[in-house]
Amino acid sequence: MGACSQGQPLAIRRSARTAPSHPLLLSAQDLLRRTPRAISPDKSRRPLLPCPVSKNSTDHLRQVREESRRSWRNLSASWRNLSASLSAVLFFPGTHPQIEFQRPRLQSVRSAPNRADVDISQWSRVWPPSPATVAVTKCCIAYLIGSLFTFIPELARILSTGTQEDAHGRVRPKPAYSAHMVATIVVYFHPAKSAGNMLLADRYASILMLFAVMMCILSMYTVQLFDHFSPSLGDKWDWISETGDWVVNFLYIGGSMGVLAWAKIWVGNPSFNSGCSMAAVTIFSVVIKEGNMPKLVEILLIVMFGVIISNIICFVVFPTTATTRLQNSISRSLTSFSTLLDLLTSTFLFEQHILKSTQTSLRQAITDHAKAFKTLKADLAEAKHERVLDPRVRGRKLKLYDAAIGSLARLAQHISGMRSSTKLQESLIRAVREGKLNLDEEKMDSTSADDAELAQSAKLLMRFREMAGDEMNDLNACCDEALEAVKVLTRASNLNVDLPATRQRLTTSLATFSHTSSSAIKRLYAGPRREQGVYQNERDDSEDEDLPAIGEIVDGPNETVFLIYFFLFTFEEFAREMLFLLDTVIEIVHTETPSVLDHIRSVLPFGQRRQQPRRTFLYQQLPWLTPENLVPIDPSKLQAPVFPRAKTDTTSPLRQVSLYARLRQRWWAFGEWLRQPEIRYSIKIWIGGAILAAPAYTEWGRYWFLEFRGEWALIAFFSVNNPTLGQTNAMSFYRCAGTFIGALVGVIVYHLFPQNAILLPMAGFLFSIPCFYIVTQIPDHAQTGRFTLLAYNLTCLYAYNSRERNYSVWRVAIYRSGTVIIGALWAAVVSRYWWPYTARRELRMGISDLCVDLSYLYSRLVDANNQDIAESNGHTEETPLVAGSKIAHPHLTASVQQLLAMELHLQSQLTTLRDLLVLTKNEPRLKGPFPTSFYSEVLLSLERMLDRLHSMRCVTTRSECVRTEFDAHVSKERIEMTGSVILYLYTISAGFKLRTPLPPYLPPAELNRQRLVAAIRELDVVKRRSARGGNKHLLYFAYALAMQEVIAELGYLGEMMQDTFGVIGQTYTPV
Structure with a gap:
């Protein structure tokens, strides 16, 4: 078993979450639970009269009265503590975020409650009131x-x-x-x-x-x-x-x-x-x-x-404080991450409860995640203005919260990539529910020819589950443990949570999973070579002869292996990002909080800044990981400018041109400024x-x-x-x-x-x-x-x-x-x-610009894929695809930073386009209703394409990725596929902008991709299926095969546009 199963569990108990360190911080639930009753239930039901008057009865009555007085004194003291706690909730909630606006729940008592308990229980249902x-x-x-x-x-x-x-x-x-x-x-x-x-x-x-x-x-x-x-x-x-x-x-x-x-x-x-x-x-x-x-x-x-x-x-x-709301939003986001991670890993591993359940839970988890994540940046922006009032965001903690929000954004990107990598599992689960596929190995061989490919993919997935399923579950448990620890510490930093131990368990589990999954992928990839008669004299340390034949293709590997490959890569990226988030939270907890006076002195320009000890903080090591510094980049802005026309690659400085040219250029710049929508709006x-x-x-x-x-x-x-x-x-x-x-x-x-x-x-x-x-x-x-x-x-x-x-x-x-x-x-x-700015037109233009930006992003990915990096020797089948000995924060190069910024820009573009789609219902048209369902499906397809490109970025930016030796053999096919994909995106962009019929024949991107895959399969290193030479060919093959889903989305968009806008030479009905 992995690190999480062998290590100690998380040092967080329910009592630790609810038991504060000071009597005034007791929640109403604890106070009500600890309030003694005036008379115990058995004594309250005991008849006091009639009874014989005797010395024993007199002593008993005196004892009952003393007990009652003592109980009522304790009850009064408890009510005073209760009022003090409620005052803390009402007037100082920012100091105690764990009790703000939480409805206390009374524990069920099997014995009959007395009148005081019933009144308190009814009162607790309406107090404290809800935020609304x-x-x-x-x-x-x-x-x-x-x-x-x-x-x-x-x-x-x-x-x-x-x-x-x-x-x-x-x-x-x-x-x-x-x-x-x-x-x-x-x-x-x-x-x-x-x-x-x-x-x-x-x-x-x-x-x-x-x-x-x-x-x-x-x-x-x-x-x-x-x-x-x-x-x-x-x-x-x-x-x-x-x-x-x-x-x-x-x-x-x-x-x-x-x-x-x-x-x-x-x-x-x-x-x-x-x-x-x-x-x-x-x-x-x-x-x-x-x-x-x-x-x-x-x-x-x-x-x-x-x-x-x-x-x-x-x-x-x-x-109320925005800092508390920020912590609550982070907590909800982490909960949604944990839920989605469990569902996605269970779906990937083909677990039984996923086969029997419906997709409602996954859709609901995705919806809850979107709602929780949407408010994070807004809450952070408001919390920045509470630095004087709230010590939780004062000093360096504000920068650390910035880094934490940036880490949550990248975790969300990895979750999206993992979602896009489980399409095969979803189709298999659908086939199992419809009765087309049986997971029993004895009955799987009798599957019809139409479903043979699904059965082969299911066998590969089940084989991988046998090889690395336990390690994946263990890493999933460690990620859940880390998410729970971060969630608790963002609400109250005084709890006894051993974050270093949690981080160490996650590090060990990630290294083990990286090693085991890499070995499993290589064994599945290599297959029974000796049974096929290919390179029989080639020796390897793997145990391929022990693996049964599972429908391997003689001239190349099964593509299901590489679909598994992408999920594993994204899962590893998620775990590595969790390490960064843990380090950020550790620094938030241990960073010294300056006083109000020190904060005011640091803000004022003439104030004396307090001398801090020399220390390298995490957000200073990776400054581009914060939302403030990682500015979204419009990919089209990276293109060469178009003025002056004589030189399209550069813009000549004003001092190097004539006076007339300077006047023309300034007049052109002024006209471009006036064309901006916000300027036209203000003029109107x-x-x-x-x-x-x-x-x-x-x-x-x-x-x-x-x-x-x-x-x-x-x-x-x-x-x-x-x-x-x-x-x-x-x-x-x-x-x-x-x-x-x-x-x-x-x-x-x-x-x-x-x-x-x-x-x-x-x-x-x-x-x-x-x-x-x-x-x-x-x-x-x-x-x-x-x-x-x-x-x-x-x-x-x-x-x-x-x-x-x-x-x-x-x-x-x-x-x-x-x-x-x-x-x-x-x-x-x-x-x-007057200069109408309609949501319908801006939606079309925005989709057109988004397609062009996707082509820029894809071209940048291709450039990153073609980087020539020095090779490393000594790889065997047991060598991990990603070295697990140094599980730390990966150094993000300038190209990776640029790709991240492009993805952020494209995600913001999608959000803006969805808002415009909502506004189209307020713009009635005489020729009929606006095709909202068509544009909604277009946006969903573009989002899926962006998720797939994100998964590809996780692969192509690896240091072990493609080398020039592959480009030399398959450069022609690679250029053809890249050109077809970019031409496809450009055609779709022009179609949305012009609303004219499309050509009946769209770029053959899928045909070019198949040619590239066939050319890669002809390479000797691929035919051998040898894992001794490292994993470079695996990464390159995975990149080529992953383009299948991107091209499939392009084909789907092209078909929808042909149905909507028409085809040249056929009937045309504009929308």
Whole structure:
């Protein structure tokens, strides 16, 4: 047996996970379990009366009373500890991640529980509340407090910069008519965030409000400048004053909207988007109404109070930390890795429980893995902003967490490669379930001729299981042990886990597995050579004569051997990456945490950095392994530039060309910059917003614009406009529907409780519950809940604020709905007819670019495959394919680093394309529905192709891989196959971009691959099937055979495109 079965088990026990080191850290479950009962069950059921009065009975009663008093004192002490524990959960959860938001479970007690236990059990079912309940509660409380600035005059006066005289002639601040905007700011800036996300949102809000203040002040000075030169000094309409108004409209209304729109795409953060909405509200409220400095100060006070309310609620009521969420996400990812690893190895080894089970468990595990892994980078980005508050990510630990996330990303790539290497096993399992194949060796020989190939492959797999199945299971157990250790230590670093011993067992098991699997593969590859009469005088140390004939091909090896080969290589890569992850976690646990003062000193440029001892950290040894430093590379960017046309390989420096050429080149660069989608989007918002605000700066339209609150239309236009047409259509629908619902509810509530300063805020609190639930728990429809609550806020609360100005609630609702509809319709018109950026077209173009990038990646793999590396001698059949004596972190060369970056870029491209595919349903077409199923299948095929190329990269970048001696003999066939594959990808790319019929005959990539395989089989080293010469020919043969699945995916894509786009000379129906 391997290292894991012989070594000691993981030093983690369930008691160690739940027993903290301090009484205050006891979970509610432990406290309830340890709470003594007032009277034991047998005594509580014992009748006390009637009983004879005697000395013994008196002593017994006295003993019972003393026991009761002692039990109640212990019970009171336990409840005090329980309250202290709950306080730690509520107010300091970041320090104790192992008890945050965990529902305590009471152990089942066979004896009948007493009343106190029943009450505690019922209470534990609802406390602590779930994260969804906490998020909605925090938002509703913040909204209630924000709405009180509308209903309490004393609070409204705080926001006002104007004064009024009371009946006694005393000058007092008058209530602000814009006090309802405090609740509006709370809706935009809700407190259901982690501590790090709230700090980041505060930073964004400060920067954006500074931008809004700058725009407002510049607009004021611009108006004053033009009024100064006006003949009427701005009192009447003249051409100078009107010119100043148009400058303000074009630069400060439209220009600010364009800058904010570009910034939203550039930053790409939801908190930043909310801050942009607040900045737009501030600019429109001040600049449109030509407000002065007091008006600007009033708006800033409103924004400040809204932000302060959200911060207080976020950090006081059930505070959550992104670091804890990051640790939870890592834990879920590791659990999904363990589940997928067990399922994949069981599938590969053809185990019985896999033969009887369905594929539902594997699909569910893949889905859970995708959900858990999706939030890792977002949680890490938020956790970086908690360094001052949370010591778990302070100092070097943040870099180590970066390295850990990068390691998890590579583990996910290896899992994908292993999934793509079990296609043969899945087909065999399907054949077994359908009754076409029997795994009984006696009945396997009687298989029909049609299924003979499947039976032969099954024999090879079963033979490999006999040779190396135990070692694979042992390595799988060691990987599970390492995953469990990392998962536990990411949640609580004070547990007694022996990570060095775990790493040593994994290292030993990996070395054993590498040695055994290599020997098994070579024995399966060599086969019964003496029975075939090939090279009978060749001696070898293997025991080939003991292996039965299993349908070997005389002129070459069975391709199933190499399908096994790829899975083993990827599995070894997974285990090696686990070693790196273990080392990273060891450094996280043992790294010294600096104090808050030391951290502040290290951040400040003038602070004194604390002298750290000289030590080489893991993330410093391999700097490219972190997500920050491993930047995704677009493979097409590695091609030679196309300007100037005279020299396509290089771009001449500006100083080496003439003035006219420099002007042409700069003009060309400017045109390329304008063609970028984000630049076009910001220009559309800039000019479209200026056109919508234009009536406010005309003599005939200003009165109507201010009367009907035209700034609401500007806010709606800015909020619903998105880069793609599908997003704009969806947001316009959500905005209009939410506005109708919110305005209608606001009218009903206001009529039910007219001018009632007590019931109106309570009704708003109740109505905000479903709205905030949608905002926080249903991200895809979050805008619906936000727009609905904003409409209610600007109907009910604004009507209450304007009651002294005879503004009826119906009037406010109608004005609000009308202006929002105008803004949404204008946004739809601008998005549809001005530089339309449709998700359908971008999906096709993105697939086309992805196919070209795949061809670049494949060409780089071919280049890596052709590297001439010095050979090593002394290989025998027992020599591992990968040397196991030095199980450490493999040195990643520059080419491997480049390939990793390309794969990351292609994976991000696939994610973007899936998002675009979702948006296509919001873009209706007159000629019929968009073929979503076709494009979904195309993306799945491209993903499978990328997984296969990843597995090939694990093989081709080995130092033992292809040598020039093979290229010299099969170079012609290799070049033909490579050229056919690249031509195939180019044809598919052009087909998606042009949507024209495809040729009836596509590149013969599979035929060229078969020619390459036949040429390799003609080599003497392959005919001998000798393992004494090393494994170089095995690796090269595996590379050639692995291209079969890539070419099969290309053929599948070509057939689908011919069915969809048509074939030249046949019927053509574009989609």
